[in-house]
């Protein structure tokens with residue numbers, strides 16, 4: 184009766200089961216997987232969302248790509264990051280996930296393929312499957328820092344490849360796609376008519392100074408059809424407000440042809456509410472107060488993580504240039520899932536095992552850098568305590 188776009192097996196994994204019973208029994212734990220900034224103890228000015236109530240929102244004037252004022256506000260925000268994008272090349276969406284879906288409809292037929300980085304964001308499996316697109320992984324290699332394994336990109340390309348996805352900085356590796364890496368991808372994609380989709384939702388969150396300046400920016404490209412994705416959910420910590428965007432780059436004729444078609448896709452759904460479009464400029468301005476708190480927290484927690492793990496030689500924190508997550512390599516004493524379940528049930532700390540993010544081998548833990556500093560520090564102590572003990576036993 185149901186579509187094969189949905190996974191056949193909806194059973195929760197063991198960690199989700201353990202989490203459910205922990206919650207059912209009212210047992211407190213430290214959550215080192217939090218990805219929702221509105222639940223992480225930041226100060227949101229109480230009137231932050233007042234612009235959503237503007238009377239201009241009472242009038243409905245649908246526009247496929249979004250209101251030009253809101254698109255201009257997004258273009259100004261790109262300028263803040265040093266990227267020049269004409270407002271006409273910005274298309275509003277309800278979220279980044281919505282943007283992926285619009286772009287898959289623009290670029291791919293059922294059964295066509297897109298290349299996705301590995302390790303990366305687990306939602307790609309669902310996002311592609313729901314649009315009948317096939318994800319094919321290419322690898323990010325880690326040698327001190329993460330970089331694209333271009334031989335794996337070459338191996339993954341087929342005549343059905345329609346786009347290469349990059350996440351910059353990546354969730355969870357924290358690596359930006361560098362300028363030279365993006366140049367090399369562009370040189371591979373452009374002659375074959377393959378687009379680049381660059382998820383830059385975390386671009387504002389630099390952990391390593393200078394990393395974002397070294398990053399390649401998709402919207403600035405002139406040589407290959409490219410789409411940069413961003414949104415309020417990460418840039419100003421407002422996922423519930425539901426505003427994302429696509430900024431297109433590439434040769435003019437190709438961008439024009441793509442935008443004409445993308446507008447048709449967006450016009451079919453008209454998913455972006457009028458009040459959020461009316462409020463976009465003000466939310467982008469006012470949200471800077473939240474962004475700066477998140478940026479300071481993420482950097483402080485990464486420093487704390489590095490300090491604490493330096494005292495536990497069996498564990499090491501991988502270099503993270505930006506974003507909201509860090510990766511810790513830990514001894515492979517047990518399968519990652521057992522480890523994460525054990526950490527929750529015995530140490531009362533919730534972490535994500537690396538296999539959720541398709542790490543090619545064990546053992547890695549992915550840790551959110553969003554929790555309040557004191558609870559983050561306590562959570563990391565609990566994680567490391569487990570290894571101090573295991574190492575002694577082993």
Ligand SMILES: Cc1ncc(COP(=O)(O)O)c(C=O)c1O
Nearest residue numbers: 278279280304354384414416427
């Ligand atoms: C890399 C990446 N892209 C997109 C999103 C989702 O963004 P949105 O809330 O705009 O759909 C997330 C959420 O965690 C993410 O990690």
